[in-house]
Amino acid sequence: MQLSDYKLSNTTEIQQLFTRVFSDSEGLEEGERIGTLVQDMINDTAPEDIFGYIASEQERVIGCIFCTRLFFDSPIEAFILAPVAISTNQQGKGVGQALINYGIGELKDKGIKLLLTYGDPNYYSQVGFQQITEAVIKAPQPLSQPEGWLCQTLDGSEITPIPGNSACVKALDNPVYW
Numbered sequence: 751m752q753l754s755d756y757k758l759s760n761t762t763e764i765q766q767l768f769t770r771v772f773s774d775s776e777g778l779e780e781g782e783r784i785g786t787l788v789q790d791m792i793n794d795t796a797p798e799d800i801f802g803y804i805a806s807e808q809e810r811v812i813g814c815i816f817c818t819r820l821f822f823d824s825p826i827e828a829f830i831l832a833p834v835a836i837s838t839n840q841q842g843k844g845v846g847q848a849l850i851n852y853g854i855g856e857l858k859d860k861g862i863k864l865l866l867t868y869g870d871p872n873y874y875s876q877v878g879f880q881q882i883t884e885a886v887i888k889a890p891q892p893l894s895q896p897e898g899w900l901c902q903t904l905d906g907s908e909i910t911p912i913p914g915n916s917a918c919v920k921a922l923d924n925p926v927y928w
C-alpha cells in the first residue's frame with residue numbers, strides 16, 4: 751500500500767470511491783451526497799485550504815481522506831478531517847488508521863496546530879482524537895450528534911478553548927452534513 755497526496759488527476763476515481771463506499775455503508779442517497787461533497791470540496795476550495803491524502807494499491811485508490819480549513823476570529827491554523835472513505839472490501843485492515851496517521855504527520859509538517867473531526871468517537875479516538883464540547887470550540891453548523899465533535903492538537907499542547915464562532919469551507923457549509 752502507498753500513501754500520498756491526492757492529485758487532481760485522481761478526482762473522478764476519488765469521487766467514485768466516496769460514492770461507492772458511502773452507498774455501501776449508508777445507502778445510495780448518502781453515497782451520492784458524499785460524492786458530490788467531495789467534488790465540491792475539490793472544485794470550490796482554495797488550494798491552501800484543502801489537503802487530501804490517498805492510500806493506493808497497484809495504482810488504484812483504495813482510501814481517501816480530506817482535511818479543509820476551519821476559520822476562527824483568531825489566526826489559529828486549524829483543519830477539519832472529513833470525509834474519510836476506505837474501499838468496502840479493504841475495511842478493517844488498518845488502512846483507515848494508517849492513512850489518517852499519515853495525514854496527521856503531513857499536517858504537522860505544515861505547522862497546522864489543531865485538527866477537528868466529526869464522527870464516531872470510538873473510531874477516531876484510536877488516532878488521537880478526543881471528544882470536546884462546543885463550549886471549547888464552536889462547530890460551524892448546529893451538530894445533530896454533539897458527541898461526535900472531536901479534536902486533537904498537533905503540537906503536543908493541551909486543547910484550550912477558542913473564543914467566538916468558527917466557519918468551514920463553502921462545500922462543507924451545509925447543515926445536511928452536520
Ligand SMILES: CC(C)(COP(=O)(O)OP(=O)(O)OC[C@H]1O[C@@H](n2cnc3c(N)ncnc32)[C@H](O)[C@@H]1OP(=O)(O)O)[C@@H](O)C(=O)NCCC(=O)NCCS
Nearest residue numbers: 775833834835836841842843844845846847869870872873
Ligand atoms: C470508518 C472507516 C473509515 C474505518 O477505516 P478502516 O480502514 O475500515 O478501519 P481500520 O482498519 O483502520 O481500523 C479498524 C479499527 O477501527 C474499528 N472500526 C472500523 N470501522 C469503525 C466504525 N465505523 N466505527 C467504529 N469503529 C470502527 C475497528 O473495530 C477496528 O478496531 P480494532 O483495531 O480495535 O479492532 C471505514 O470503515 C469506512 O470508510 N467506512 C465507511 C465510511 C465511513 O463511515 N466513513 C467515516 C465517516 S466520515
